[in-house]
Amino acid sequence: MAIHRFQPNVYYTALGSYEPVLRITNGDTVVTTTVDNAGRDASDQQVTPGGNPQTGPFYVEGAEPGDTLAVRFDKLWPNRHIGRTSTIIASNVVDPYYVAEMPKEHITAEWEFDLEKGTATLVKPDETKLRRLTLPLAPMLGCFGVAPPRGQIISAGTSSTHGGNMDYKGFVAGVTVYFPVFVPGALLFMGDGHAVQGDGEIVGTGIEISFDVQFTVKLLKGKKINWPRAENEEYILTVGNARPLDQALQHATTEMIRWLQEDFGLDARATHILLGQCVEYEVGNVFDPAYTMVCKLKKQLLPT
């Protein structure tokens, strides 16, 4: 259960079977950093081309297709004081006829962080009616996952069963995320930190920021899952990535049904009754080629 301090010097804008940057073992912890979506690091210098450049891949010894990799985020925190957002809601998020009425000029908004107080303040533009809008930091990782199946290399701009660019604001420190393992070593990637993000990532960005990251992996040998799963103190949750949102919701719901029946000993009828009155959904992204829907259930409702 080693602790690895890893300073990345190569970044990938797609997830696939690239040469691992570090080999780690079940139970190990990694302390590392991620650059922002545009490739800028802790000193706000561009060190790699943009496009959600990923730190990794980390090779987990012993991971084989058919296993599950658990990744616990111990720490996700901005490592600089400035973040940026786009400022036009995506054309696919509004009524088609309304697109013509929207702002056309792409400008970048800037936000300054008070990392002590845990706040982000809009500093540019600061002359709108929002003035210096201040929001509480809620740091989350936008894009992370494992190498996909079938030898594929998939852009860090989209997502699927292997994770990827899910942009779900619930992926914060303290959450454990479970991925299906498709290739030997699993090959874990991560990047695209957001200091704050609205549901849906509807402007195409959160407050984009470089991160200090600490995570710990666990390998669940022989445990097979179909879609990313996760848990935090209060909830278990499943993730579906697809378009339209309806299909993402179908994936997430089916995975939750399976989870309840396989791991919590509920029969089908009990599962359906329970989810029917207690399921919760959250929207991950509705910006990327694949949308993300999260299906949640309170842990206190699980049979003991």
Place this chain on the structure above:
Amino acid sequence: MAIHRFQPNVYYTALGSYEPVLRITNGDTVVTTTVDNAGRDASDQQVTPGGNPQTGPFYVEGAEPGDTLAVRFDKLWPNRHIGRTSTIIASNVVDPYYVAEMPKEHITAEWEFDLEKGTATLVKPDETKLRRLTLPLAPMLGCFGVAPPRGQIISAGTSSTHGGNMDYKGFVAGVTVYFPVFVPGALLFMGDGHAVQGDGEIVGTGIEISFDVQFTVKLLKGKKINWPRAENEEYILTVGNARPLDQALQHATTEMIRWLQEDFGLDARATHILLGQCVEYEVGNVFDPAYTMVCKLKKQLLPT
């Protein structure tokens, strides 16, 4: 600002320009009841055919097309001790291939309420691993709205710009809902109470129950909106009803953009920046012919 006590003796399973059951005035309050989705009343007797039978329509004096009708729910509370739910997740909510693996036999679950404690307890079946699962009551109205435009009469099983069967669990006591007025008198309908409901109403029912209802109307003359809006203490919210969920989300988001720009004095750029990092979405129903997506913003974020 009269208080009307109204005992319904006719119910409609569609929303349209039926003969009003009561004429009320801006500021009036109505104390009435609704039957459950299957037409059963406070004594659990079927008094009308099923299909979300609606109490109403209430004619609001002075309401004209182009106005907005505000409906505040002062009280929504079960008026009997038993509610029922379906027990099979809808086939459109899971992966298509998975439908063949689901329970096929439709049985009805029964729940008993402790209206003092505010709980619902599963009493039938009670032999599953859920045993006598007890949930807190969270009474909400599944289907309500006004007469639709163009002389239409639209089933209480679906929804559109006029409201209808939105099945959003946030429509609880204390919420004020705003509807576009399409016909003289607006013609307000309501029914389909749920004692509890999961997001999406994925089994096709909440815990279906007859309600004691008290509501108060306000007429906003000359105020034009396109989709239902609402507010509670913490949030303003907009509602989109359509399929796929993507389109419902487009409707709700566009309506929120309009609201912020028209009523809160935000210019387009400020609106987009604010929603980009602060918008929240909730899933209403994903069961009915039209799905429902809710777009929310915290009131504390609104410019003063």
Place this chain on the structure above:
Amino acid sequence: MAIHRFQPNVYYTALGSYEPVLRITNGDTVVTTTVDNAGRDASDQQVTPGGNPQTGPFYVEGAEPGDTLAVRFDKLWPNRHIGRTSTIIASNVVDPYYVAEMPKEHITAEWEFDLEKGTATLVKPDETKLRRLTLPLAPMLGCFGVAPPRGQIISAGTSSTHGGNMDYKGFVAGVTVYFPVFVPGALLFMGDGHAVQGDGEIVGTGIEISFDVQFTVKLLKGKKINWPRAENEEYILTVGNARPLDQALQHATTEMIRWLQEDFGLDARATHILLGQCVEYEVGNVFDPAYTMVCKLKKQLLPT
């Protein structure tokens, strides 16, 4: 088997249980007219408000819920020499980002017909590179159907199981269309003639025109169908109306499977093998609230 000559003097812009304009009997033929989408008649005068005004409803004696009504179009032909089209592709038919790049000013194009030669010629604007584009007439009915179920009255701008605004260019003279009967008398409506139409009705109009119409009804007692069906000399076809197009296709395909199994004696396996390699699809409209997909099979492939 009477022939009725019927001159309409009232038109409805929704389909529902309005007072019948004429009562007809199984086997009867009706010779009548329809106005264009904007309510203009054979003399190009506006005689009723726009919105696909419908001729009818025609009450078919003996038709009861659970029956099927067959409508054969004996004649569909423009009864004036000028038709009109919109000239902007609908915003929902192009990539969302592209909407901002499209023409904004709505102008109306005019087409003149040579009813002898059977052609339509663009006469306004005639200075584009299309010049006086001439197309062969292919007259079809955009909106027709029966009264919907559940006491509903549904806009002639959309469609569902009862037919309505399907805007499918295959609905030409010589086709027999089958509708489920939902109310006594079936209540048949028709309107919205197009002299020419592209697939999808992507500008929101065909070449809009008033029609001379002759049709003959047949009543199939006790024959239950779920969605409109039709046949012409070469094909049998089924129609699904919904959004997204995927769902319209699901409706149409399911109805075709049922048809083959119920009426042509194919078992499930044979049905799936046959459709798998021989099914054809056509796009009706992708403009209206409900899209239309048509599922076709060549008659020569049917078992004898």
Place this chain on the structure above:
Amino acid sequence: MAIHRFQPNVYYTALGSYEPVLRITNGDTVVTTTVDNAGRDASDQQVTPGGNPQTGPFYVEGAEPGDTLAVRFDKLWPNRHIGRTSTIIASNVVDPYYVAEMPKEHITAEWEFDLEKGTATLVKPDETKLRRLTLPLAPMLGCFGVAPPRGQIISAGTSSTHGGNMDYKGFVAGVTVYFPVFVPGALLFMGDGHAVQGDGEIVGTGIEISFDVQFTVKLLKGKKINWPRAENEEYILTVGNARPLDQALQHATTEMIRWLQEDFGLDARATHILLGQCVEYEVGNVFDPAYTMVCKLKKQLLPT
């Protein structure tokens, strides 16, 4: 303008920047073969794992990102006498509730070809009411395309801007297909021949067969396109690959608008008028993760 005879000995089940198997030049012709979807060759022996194994990639000298690669299929013809199909319509193609009523047992149907007469005959099962159904051969290529952008390697089971598994029955001998070039050499792949295929590939297969293929490439330097385009004698056509079908249709329509405006000198208004009344759509696949919609226009309608 060499003619290369190329016998593949390696196959890829994804499209990406693999080592080229052959370098060819603008104007060159290649005579080669493809194995069927399951990896079986002309002798019906499995020579590589299944999953639409691709012949190629072919490196086209001088092709650079931003160019367009034209591929003309000179010949596509089965090189053996037996083909196979699946026999269950995909669960995503029927109404969700109907999935439970469908056949569950996956069996494989077999078809024998008379390559002289140009027919395929169902030989197994041959005891259904279809008996020995005989269909005319209509050989088409299901999956072909170029290496995708951003270093991606994308499964031969899906499709996007680079082509891939489009399963459009119009991709027959005589058609020229245009692809955007994303990587040096373009890297052309091809496989998944179908002797016959219904629209939508709704059972997940055409009549799967190994092919003799002859194709000729042309390089259009500096010609930028966004989605695959094609032409045959009668039509120009564009291809959109995405889910839902609505989005595939948006991609294809937008690409057609661009093509007409950029290459045929039509202004926007003329383009919209022309497509409005003359556009045609065809459904490629509705089985794969990305669906395929084809937008067509008759060449005789193009300005000269």
